[in-house]
Amino acid sequence: MKVVENSEENIAICKQFCGPCPTFKPNGLNMVKPNMLFCARGQSEKPVEEIEDEGCSCFGCPIFRDHDLKGAWFCMHGLEGRK
Ligand code: SF4
Ligand code: SF4
Structure with missing residues (x-):
């Protein structure tokens, strides 16, 4: 896994995948820090037990592929638990 940069460019990409993800807006994750680009x-600062998992769109995201990320659901589990 490569480190994902917290950049405007990556935010723009993330918006295309976390944005329409069924877990994202229905759980209000866009309203809670860090808002997106969880990888x-x-x-998310929203407690994981309060997030209803409706699936994860990270698998289609080029950042996921290009950084050889594993696990996905970074909004719920961050990166540490997914190595
Ligand atoms: S990290 Fe995955 S589950 Fe979480 S909002 Fe983004 S695409 Fe959805
Ligand atoms: S891998 Fe997931 S959290 Fe990371 S930029 Fe892509 S959609 Fe967003």
């Missing part, structure tokens, strides 16, 4: 910024 760089870490998991």
Whole structure:
């Protein structure tokens, strides 16, 4: 796995995948820090037990592929638990 940079460019890419993800807006993750780009910024500050898992769109994201990320659901589990 390569480190994902917390950059404007990566935010723009993340918006295309976390944005329409069924777990994202229905759980209000966009309203809670770090809002998105969880694979760089870490998991949501919303308690994981309060997030209803409706699936993860990271698998289609080029950042996921290009950084050889594993596990996905970074909003719920961050990166550490997924290595
Ligand atoms: S990390 Fe995965 S589950 Fe979480 S909002 Fe993004 S695409 Fe959805
Ligand atoms: S891998 Fe997931 S959290 Fe990371 S930029 Fe892509 S959609 Fe967002």
